[in-house]
Amino acid sequence: MKAILALEDGTIFTGKSFGVEGEVIGEIVFNTGMTGYQEVLTDPSYCGQIVTMTYPLIGNYGVNLEDIESSRPQVKGFIVRELCKTPSNWRSIETLNDYLKRHNIIGIEGIDTRALTKILRSKGTMNGIVTTDENFDFESNLERIKSYGIKNPVYEVTTKEVIHYEGKGFKVALVDLGIKQNIVRSLLNRGCEVFVFPAWSKAEEILAVNPDGIMLSNGPGDPKDCNDVIDTIKNLIGKKPIFGICLGHQLTALANNANTGRLKYGHRGCNHPVKDMEKDLTYITSQNHGYTILEDSLDPEKMEISHRNMNDNTVEGVRYKGVPVFTVQFHPEASPGPGDTAYLFDEFMDMMRKVKE
Numbered sequence: 014m015k016a017i018l019a020l021e022d023g024t025i026f027t028g029k030s031f032g033v034e035g036e037v038i039g040e041i042v043f044n045t046g047m048t049g050y051q052e053v054l055t056d057p058s059y060c061g062q063i064v065t066m067t068y069p070l071i072g073n074y075g076v077n078l079e080d081i082e083s084s085r086p087q088v089k090g091f092i093v094r095e096l097c098k099t100p101s102n103w104r105s106i107e108t109l110n111d112y113l114k115r116h117n118i119i120g121i122e123g124i125d126t127r128a129l130t131k132i133l134r135s136k137g138t139m140n141g142i143v144t145t146d147e148n149f150d151f152e153s154n155l156e157r158i159k160s161y162g163i164k165n166p167v168y169e170v171t172t173k174e175v176i177h178y179e180g181k182g183f184k185v186a187l188v189d190l191g192i193k194q195n196i197v198r199s200l201l202n203r204g205c206e207v208f209v210f211p212a213w214s215k216a217e218e219i220l221a222v223n224p225d226g227i228m229l230s231n232g233p234g235d236p237k238d239c240n241d242v243i244d245t246i247k248n249l250i251g252k253k254p255i256f257g258i259c260l261g262h263q264l265t266a267l268a269n270n271a272n273t274g275r276l277k278y279g280h281r282g283c284n285h286p287v288k289d290m291e292k293d294l295t296y297i298t299s300q301n302h303g304y305t306i307l308e309d310s311l312d313p314e315k316m317e318i319s320h321r322n323m324n325d326n327t328v329e330g331v332r333y334k335g336v337p338v339f340t341v342q343f344h345p346e347a348s349p350g351p352g353d354t355a356y357l358f359d360e361f362m363d364m365m366r367k368v369k370e
């Protein structure tokens with residue numbers, strides 16, 4: 014069946030429907046990973062977004078039970094150049110098409126995703142619609158497409174209750190702002206006991222389990238929408254070691270009176286070079302973010318830049334002075350992408366050890 018992708022600037026692409034039929038409006042973003050579509054689909058940070066993959070063939074290793082980052086696809090829609098209908102992989106249990114159908118997600122294939130990406134890169138991220146409506150009329154839908162926005166999606170994707178994982182090592186309270194499961198796995202692999210808290214948990218509730226350290230996860234949306242979590246972080250700083258990832262990194266900065274802003278077209282992919290300023294080494298990182306901390310808003314008395322993006326020089330990591338707190342904009346838990354920066358989980362373990370001694 015025919016499907017249409019229309020961008021708010023009036024660009025119209027025609028392709029073929031896969032997944033379910035229907036209509037979806039969202040922010041159109043591109044991911045440059047050559048593999049990892051399952052992790053991308055299930056990363057809650059994509060809540061409210063329609064994702065296009067720049068790699069031309071998607072679905073070739075099917076869908077397996079191991080590579081998911083949450084229980085269901087979180088994207089609003091999925092755009093590909095060519096959908097593979099005959100996957101080949103020993104772990105695959107179904108095709109990407111069947112998986113998206115089962116989860117009620119709209120897909121469109123046959124799109125020149127590189128042309129689409131060039132538009133997003135030159136004009137910036139924008140809203141769009143994917144529809145199988147044969148009588149679709151752009152002009153009469155434009156207002157709806159333009160005005161689409163999602164307010165505080167963190168509360169949609171966070172756990173509704175505390176989840177406990179046994180472990181004999183450090184006790185970590187993990188605030189779920191839209192968590193990728195590999196953050197939990199990365200802690201469990203290091204022997205930690207983990208309590209996953211809903212995003213609305215108050216500092217007292219989190220501190221009540223007497224954690225050795227606190228992690229603030231990744232998550233969707235504009236960090237400035239998360240005032241409650243920012244207040245919670247203010248009440249946690251200085252009390253326990255803190256490690257923040259992506260949205261957790263941005264919110265920690267906002268809790269310290271720094272500012273965040275929107276990137277023109279975001280960083281989403283598996284090959285973003287990031288320099289660890291202290292080690293003087295550049296690592297290849299996995300990224301998925303549309304906002305960033307604004308460098309000139311950082312108070313040098315309170316914080317220093319620990320990591321920088323080598324493509325556009327943006328802030329990718331912050332260390333706080335006088336308190337055991339550090340945060341990064343990229344994904345040390347990878348999934349998808351390289352595990353080169355997993356050492357940050359070990360640094361978090363060292364930080365908890367030092368504070369405990």
Ligand SMILES: NC(=O)CC[C@H](N)C(=O)O
Pocket residue numbers: 058230231232233234235236258259260261301302303304305
């Ligand atoms: N992966 C994330 O945590 C993303 C953080 C935030 N939603 C952004 O787009 O910048």
